[in-house]
Amino acid sequence: MIVDIHTHFNEPGVAEKLGINFRDPRGTYRTLPSSPMAEFGQFDKQIEVNEKAGVDKRLMSSPFGAEMMSAMTDKPSVEVVKAVNDATAKTVARKPDRLWGIGTVNPLERNHIAEAERCLDELGFKGLLLTTSWHGRFLDGEDAYPFWEWAQDRRTPIFLHPVRTPIGNKNQMDQYKLDELIGRPFDTSMCLARMILSGLFDRFPRLQVSVAHMGGGLLPVMGRLNFGWSLGCEGMPERAKIKCKNEPQSYLRKHFHVDTMGLWGPHVREALEVFGPDRVMFGTDYGPVPIDPKEHVDIVKAMGLSKEDEEKVFWKNADAFFNLGLAKAPAKAAAHV
């Protein structure tokens, strides 16, 4: 069995419904050129390619449409988010035996919690995708506390995914797809570093978040977070001080899970070493990144894992984390306790 936790499909009609005109599909959103891949909008092809690659089930989400479109309309952001979530539900309904939905909201806006509940209750979604920043703001500030409190209480599976227009986008990122290739993992690492260093996990000690792209660029800076913490912040202004109680590294195996997406075996190996085989899940980004899912499967198979650990990465961890109900025995709720 293989479950892909990280796939996207561009359900048509959302922008039209919201009165948003992208003009040219290759439009230069915030002056960052991109060339969307056809597979993002080809449902049948996605099904066919995944069947061939042996991917049995997929968790479908919208990567950053809501964040992006809410900056392009006067409508309240909660309406934009609703339209996106309805579209995800529509996608899932095309092939309900193969797909589950993941909804999206903005954790920085309090009125999005009601929509988050609609996602999990009415729409039957398995979790929520949050972009690592929303209109340039990260998710660890006070504005997001009500959301995190709700997520912790409800044990909501969270999937963190970078945003279309990442941090640093004004600094020559309009060339060589650097927004996608470097900027987005950078946005992810900023988001995670802030969650750790701000003390968010001390405040909400039962939060569990899964992170796209092997944690973005977090791991090469993890030792830096540790020494930044251990060297201390004496003399710095209060807002600048690192707040977390424990060494930053200690939060990794308590609060984080990552997917394998990155097409780079050496870093999947590092992720397995750092997070352990219970906290790594299979993901491909198929759709916007139309690389044959088979390549991702082969990267995991080449890790030299035990059969048991390989099954964890391919589906058992995802089953437990997103409560998919795949295991014959009742799924362990361990991931959320």
Place this chain on the structure above:
Amino acid sequence: MAHIIDIHTHHSGPPKGDPLGVASVMRGQLVGKNMYSDYKGMPGIAYYELTNFQLQQDNSHKAGIDFRLMSNPFSAEVISEISKKSSIDVCKVCNDEIAETCATAPKDTAGLGTVNPLEKGHIAEAERLMGPMKFKGLQIVTSWHGLYPDTEEAWPFWEYVQDKHVPIFLHPPRVPIGHEQQMDQYKLDELVGRPFDTAMSVARMILSGLFDRFPNLQICVAHMGGGLLPCMGRLDFGWRLGCEGMPERAAIKCKNIPSSYLRKNLHVDIMGVWAPHVAEAVEVFGPDRVMFGTDYGPVPVDPKAHVDIVKNLKISDADKDKIFWKNANAFFHLGLS
């Protein structure tokens, strides 16, 4: 005889006079033994170990380090933005200071000079450093006042470097990409921003085709390549999926798959205090392209911690010798035996 060469150490003594007219802007605030400053709104602590050369020597020797390459990572780039003097005069003052420091321990230290590759006039200073000043290489910041060194302005510099086989050490600047986006908290400029400035710089060098134009360039990158490695598979798929329909300036230019340049043009140091990523770097670059470095001075973590990380790698003793000194000896032409 076995050695340990630290290619990545910094020293900056107390200012002698104010030749560049920047003392009033650069002046920090003493906190205990350390100096607090908030250049460009980024609060930072300069640890006293940065300014105490003899203490550096003692602690390095205690850890078994018997040779150090001294450089000054930030001063020239920062001061050239403030000073009324020309950037080349600023570089000269900074480089002369490194030379003076190394002259106090000529048997076990040597200098790396600093110039700005984007300014043509700096080649003359580079020649002075590599000639009469007997420096062992040049330290280049990954961006200079926000501009990356892969563009046409820098081509004369790279041509000079390639022709003269100048060893290059690439190091991030004080204020990195994305600093205006909430990086004034939790030391994020240092802990996350700088490695991402490095990742941007190296990604641009690869994707812009700089290494096709100058195929013999050899560059050693600080901090295990910064945030590059988790993005490396992304650079590869970005290249494979093509840039059809994108404006010319945005299209990826390199001839070969990005990962193919790693073992041809790049080397890294092990600084990061994070063993899992050192292991990844050794896997990706191979044991011939990884060098020992500590960032000692501004990062006053006991150099022994870095030594132990290399000692505990699961590689042969011969490969450890390469990392501890043989690679650096060859790359920087140090002539140790």
